[in-house]
Amino acid sequence: MTADTPAGKSFPWLAVLPLFLFLGLAGVFYSLLSTEGRDTSVLPSALLNEPSPRMIVPELPGLEVDGIQVPGMGGETFSGKLSVVNVFASWCVPCRQEHPQIVSMGELEKVQVVGINHRDSNRNALAFLDELGNPYDVVGVDRRGRASIEWGVYGVPETFLVDENGIIFYKHIGPISEKQLDDIFMPLLEQKLTGFK
Amino acid sequence: MFGEHAAFIVPAYAISFVALSLTTAITIWIYHARLTEIQTLEEQKHKPRESER
Numbered sequence: 136m137t138a139d140t141p142a143g144k145s146f147p148w149l150a151v152l153p154l155f156l157f158l159g160l161a162g163v164f165y166s167l168l169s170t171e172g173r174d175t176s177v178l179p180s181a182l183l184n185e186p187s188p189r190m191i192v193p194e195l196p197g198l199e200v201d202g203i204q205v206p207g208m209g210g211e212t213f214s215g216k217l218s219v220v221n222v223f224a225s226w227c228v229p230c231r232q233e234h235p236q237i238v239s240m241g242e243l244e245k246v247q248v249v250g251i252n253h254r255d256s257n258r259n260a261l262a263f264l265d266e267l268g269n270p271y272d273v274v275g276v277d278r279r280g281r282a283s284i285e286w287g288v289y290g291v292p293e294t295f296l297v298d299e300n301g302i303i304f305y306k307h308i309g310p311i312s313e314k315q316l317d318d319i320f321m322p323l324l325e326q327k328l329t330g331f332k
Numbered sequence: 333m334f335g336e337h338a339a340f341i342v343p344a345y346a347i348s349f350v351a352l353s354l355t356t357a358i359t360i361w362i363y364h365a366r367l368t369e370i371q372t373l374e375e376q377k378h379k380p381r382e383s384e385r
Binding site: 145146147150151153154157158161168 | 348349352353356359360367
């Protein structure tokens with residue numbers, strides 16, 4: 136800043152750099168959001184359109200339907216059945232929020248609802264299902280989160296739709312709202328059921 | 333295109349843009365004001381004061 140740098144002639148480009156960076160980032164985000172055919176609510180999953188993990192996940196002791204113990208997950212759990220796989224835990228507040236939607240899917244004929252009880256105590260899981268109702272035909276106790284890792288679970292709750300060949304055809308992260316049940320899950324399940332008949 | 337949180341996110345971006353623009357404008361204004369001040373001071377340096385004449 137000497138006399139040979141007269142005021143008004145030099146421009147402080149460094150001062151506008153943050154603004155340009157901000158506008159650049161906002162532009163990138165906007166262009167990614169507005170890309171045609173891109174569903175931003177879907178997170179990529181390596182397991183989509185792939186066979187579901189076939190691992191043995193033990194039953195939840197004491198969980199009975201009509202006096203019969205609800206089974207755990209085994210190698211043949213998904214064979215020949217259209218399934219809704221829901222990862223839940225008693226300590227997970229959004230799981231309570233979505234539970235009525237899981238119950239609604241459980242009421243569909245020919246749809247099997249499978250629960251993966253993620254990092255929970257048996258006592259709390261039983262109390263949770265006792266309080267809110269048990270929509271699950273199969274419940275696996277995933278005490279250490281091993282099954283959740285195999286299923287590529289990001290967090291609780293998560294829900295997968297698995298076809299009669301054991302192929303995962305839809306994955307949902309987070310709680311299922313009533314709207315999502317009506318707009319996404321029910322049409323997908325009905326579409327599969329129609330093709331299944 | 334926008335999700336359910338757009339009512340929060342879009343105004344947040346707009347407020348950030350306004351705040352950054354204002355900060356940038358103030359920075360540039362202060363920068364030029366200092367340049368002018370320095371230039372005035374440097375011009376005065378060559379002029380002998382009344383008392384020195």
